[in-house]
Amino acid sequence: MKPKVFVAQPIPEVALEVLREAADVTVYPYMDRQISVDELVANAKRCDWLFVVHETNVTAEVIYANPNLKGIGCMAGGRLFIDMDAANACKIPVILEHPDEIFGGVSATTCDLTMAMLLGLAYRLLDSDRYTRGGNFRQEQTMALMGMGCPGKTVGLLGLGKVALHMVPRIRAFDMHVIYTKRNRLPAEQEAALGVEWAGSLDDLIKRSDFFCILCNYSPSTHKLVGQRELGLMKKDAYFINTGRGRIVDEAALIQALQEKRIAGAALDVYWNEPYWKDPPDTGKPWVPEELCKLDNVILAPHNGGATWNVRGAKALSVARGMVKMMRGEAPAALHNPQIYTNV
Numbered sequence: 001m002k003p004k005v006f007v008a009q010p011i012p013e014v015a016l017e018v019l020r021e022a023a024d025v026t027v028y029p030y031m032d033r034q035i036s037v038d039e040l041v042a043n044a045k046r047c048d049w050l051f052v053v054h055e056t057n058v059t060a061e062v063i064y065a066n067p068n069l070k071g072i073g074c075m076a077g078g079r080l081f082i083d084m085d086a087a088n089a090c091k092i093p094v095i096l097e098h099p100d101e102i103f104g105g106v107s108a109t110t111c112d113l114t115m116a117m118l119l120g121l122a123y124r125l126l127d128s129d130r131y132t133r134g135g136n137f138r139q140e141q142t143m144a145l146m147g148m149g150c151p152g153k154t155v156g157l158l159g160l161g162k163v164a165l166h167m168v169p170r171i172r173a174f175d176m177h178v179i180y181t182k183r184n185r186l187p188a189e190q191e192a193a194l195g196v197e198w199a200g201s202l203d204d205l206i207k208r209s210d211f212f213c214i215l216c217n218y219s220p221s222t223h224k225l226v227g228q229r230e231l232g233l234m235k236k237d238a239y240f241i242n243t244g245r246g247r248i249v250d251e252a253a254l255i256q257a258l259q260e261k262r263i264a265g266a267a268l269d270v271y272w273n274e275p276y277w278k279d280p281p282d283t284g285k286p287w288v289p290e291e292l293c294k295l296d297n298v299i300l301a302p303h304n305g306g307a308t309w310n311v312r313g314a315k316a317l318s319v320a321r322g323m324v325k326m327m328r329g330e331a332p333a334a335l336h337n338p339q340i341y342t343n344v
Helices: 013-022 037-044 060-064 084-089 105-122 125-133 162-173 188-194 202-208 251-259 290-294 309-327
Strands: 004-007 024-027 049-053 071-075 094-096 154-158 177-181 196-198 211-214 239-242 265-268 298-300
Touching: 004 013, 013 024, 013 309, 037 049, 037 060, 049 309, 060 084, 071 309, 094 309, 105 125, 105 162, 105 211, 105 239, 105 265, 105 298, 105 309, 154 162, 154 202, 162 177, 177 202, 188 196, 251 265, 251 290, 290 298
Parallel strands: 004 024, 004 049, 049 071, 071 094, 154 177, 154 211, 177 196, 211 239, 239 265, 265 298
Antiparallel strands: none
């Protein structure tokens, strides 16, 4: 008899095909909400394996619901929302995606989303869409949709990690100038090779930027790093883009700056109220402030920087392959808790 696998959210078919070769697979059918803990408990009781995605809240209650649970696969490479103390106590293997199996990865796709947002702001794509759907045309005869454009403009990068490094050649391809700041300045030869300029301070970066992009990691040192004072340093015709983390910016101050048209607009993929800020994490819907949703000078995205078929498919496939490998008695490369076998 094949083992039973419960998949806690629809995933790309390429991964389901691999799982179905080795197991009987049931998929939670809803994409408009996360599965609740109670629903996950009910399904854990009647399956051998769980396949969950990032931010699925796998509590101790879920893990202890079935003493015969064989393992958990999770599409995650960083922080887990799985009670690892309970998993280790029950000697349940937790299998993650293997980074070597994901070409480009989330960093590259987040970079491309950030660039799409930048271009959308620069050429007022959402305004143009609304304008055209409203029955208007021949905009070239008016000044209704004049945009900033890209050539000759300055993009300020707060952070120069994996995502930002992908962005630099894309930005320069649009004839834009790149300035950056981060904790540690790059060597001069690397700056020259990349074609980027060091901004002496965050204030300097903000003042000079036509597009101010948040790309640094979130930590206690970057909590509310950008607040009312910093937003006040931006040019009135500059744009704010955040694909880093929501709590790097004071969201209320940003909303006020947008409402008062003290900056030209913004594009956001991350927000203050998201599940990963909660402990324990909130399995309900994240929420975006109504004030943001009402603004017509903002592009809003639902934290989906990695949402391409290639990347998400590769992530799901990597986990599925690891689970099948373990079902066959082999240890997958991305086993998160191999120590559970040391004292068996």
